[in-house]
Amino acid sequence: MAKGDRKRALRGRAGRMQGGRGSGRAGTGQVRLWGRHAVEAALKNPDRQHRKLWATREGAASLDGELPPDFPIEYADTPDLDRLVARDAPHQGLVLECAPLEDIHLDEVLSGDAARPIVVLDQVTDPHNVGAVMRSAAAFGAAALVTQDRHAPPEGGVVGKAASGALEVLPWVRVVNLARALEDIAEAGYWRIGLTGEADSLLAGALPAGPVALVLGAEGPGMRQNIAAHCDALARLPISDAVESLNVSNAAAVALYAVAARA
Known part of the structure; x- marks a missing residue:
């Protein structure tokens, strides 16, 4: 199955297990994305229903590929676009209004390629961090x-800008109960590794040969105790004592590289 067909199939099937987006997303409302990479990726995503594009002449010219002749676009000056986005958001002359992506359910992911890792975030609420983790996960x-x-x-402009296009290609599963989701992940054959600076084992020694789910907690509080208890192993990254910890998005990038580079 082609990549695009596979992605549409994942988004189109009804989930039998928990998952999908709910109160933390825009629901039936609109989503505004901004920045060249986020907007360009959304425009190329066949799963997106596009409503309207606001753009400066320079912003529209920076897009890779031409828009359809009947695409709803309104040209505006930079100060006008500033009023459409979050304060001081770097929109780069492009603001796209579109419908939210359809829900993706956990069982749809677990029935896919087990060789690809799953990234689980426990109460990471900063949209910049979530977007940056998405970018590394997609990479x-x-x-x-x-x-x-x-x-x-x-789902929204801050996450989309930080994800730099990854919001359109990386399935994002939002669950009601994260501990139960980790149980489902284990039943599917994944080894769940929680990353914490207090662990005795290094990540390299904790990595198995088979499917892996990386679990990361929010900066400061880290993983909740119940979430850590649902991991098969706890591990840390080999960082210097000169630095107390890494930003969660940086830690995710390092861990994902370790998974990709394992022998």
């Missing part, structure tokens, strides 16, 4: 990002 071929619906940012 290293992860199968999906899994978050708890109530403790994750909604």
Whole structure:
């Protein structure tokens, strides 16, 4: 199955297990994305229903490929676009209004390619961090990002800008109960590794040969105790004592590289 067909199939099937986006997303409302990479990726995504594009002449010219002749576009000056986005958001002359992506359910991911890791975030609420994790996850071929619906940012412009296009290609599963989701992940044959600086084992020694799910907690509090208890192993990254910890998005990138580079 081609990549695009596979992605549409994942988004189109009804999930039998928990998952999908709920209160943490825009629901039936609109989503605004901004920035060249986020907007360009959304325009190329056949799963997106596009409503309208606001753009400066320079912003529209920076897009890779031409828009359809009947595409709803309104040219505007930079100050006009500033009023459409979050304060001081770097929109690069492009603001796209579109419908939210359809829900993706956990069982749809677990029935896919088990060789690709799954990234699980426990109460990481900063949209910049979530977007940056998505970007790294997509870069290293992860199968999906899994978050708890109530403790994750909604799909939107800040996440999309930080993800730099990954929002359109990486399945994002939002679940009601993260511990139960980890149980489902284990039943599918994944080894669940929780990353924490207090662990005795290094990540390299904890990595198995088979499917892996990486679990990361929010900066500061880290993983909740119940989530750590649902991991098969806890591991840390080999960082210097000169630095107390890494940003969660940086830690995810390093861990994903370790998974991709394992022998």
